[in-house]
Amino acid sequence: MLKVALTGGIGSGKSLVGEYLEELGAVVIDSDELARSVIERGSPGYEEVLAVFGDEILSEGEIDRKKLAARVFSDEPARKQLEAIIHPRVRETAEKLTRNLGADAIVVNQIPLLFETDGAKRFDYVITVECAEGTRVERLKERGMKEYEISKRMQAQASDEQRASIADFVLKNEGSIDQLQREVQKMWESQLLPRIAKQ
Numbered sequence: 001m002l003k004v005a006l007t008g009g010i011g012s013g014k015s016l017v018g019e020y021l022e023e024l025g026a027v028v029i030d031s032d033e034l035a036r037s038v039i040e041r042g043s044p045g046y047e048e049v050l051a052v053f054g055d056e057i058l059s060e061g062e063i064d065r066k067k068l069a070a071r072v073f074s075d076e077p078a079r080k081q082l083e084a085i086i087h088p089r090v091r092e093t094a095e096k097l098t099r100n101l102g103a104d105a106i107v108v109n110q111i112p113l114l115f116e117t118d119g120a121k122r123f124d125y126v127i128t129v130e131c132a133e134g135t136r137v138e139r140l141k142e143r144g145m146k147e148y149e150i151s152k153r154m155q156a157q158a159s160d161e162q163r164a165s166i167a168d169f170v171l172k173n174e175g176s177i178d179q180l181q182r183e184v185q186k187m188w189e190s191q192l193l194p195r196i197a198k199q
Contacts, residue, residue, distance in 0.1 A: 001103055007112060008112070010136065018110045054168055074151060109123070136150075
């Protein structure tokens with residue numbers, strides 16, 4: 001099994017890269033989705049988050065991710081507390097999902113905070129997606145995020161240089177969607193398939 005980490009800053013296009021890799025045959029695990037599931041109502045993660053952050057982060061009994069983000073992205077110790085609750089549960093869930101896959105599986109874990117959590121050493125291959133900051137900001141505004149929210153998220157994340165320092169492959173996402181799809185296919189054929197063949 002080839003364990004691949006896919007990372008990139010917020011708005012860089014890593015989810016789209018993940019979708020293309022899935023179409024090509026990879027098993028893709030989205031850490032953001034897992035992070036949501038491990039703190040769903042009724043889970044031990046939910047109870048722990050409430051114990052730390054209180055009821056003010058709830059909306060109709062569910063954890064309101066916007067309220068929680070507003071709290072933790074302006075308070076680094078609070079963000080670290082939240083990460084300490086979520087990250088181990090996400091890792092454990094991801095490991096369970098891949099336990100019974102075949103030896104020829106290419107498993108891609110989408111992990112936004114790979115550099116920040118020193119997670120690269122758990123993978124055979126690391127891909128980072130890069131995109132100009134201005135383009136990322138515009139994309140995030142189109143998704144409905146406010147400029148100050150975007151700024152806080154970006155400040156809380158590693159820089160492109162830091163992510164590139166742990167990457168085996170840097171995928172530039174500056175062109176069209178078609179161009180990105182072609183680049184992903186090229187990377188799949190030249191980088192990932194030969195590695196699984198060797199194994």
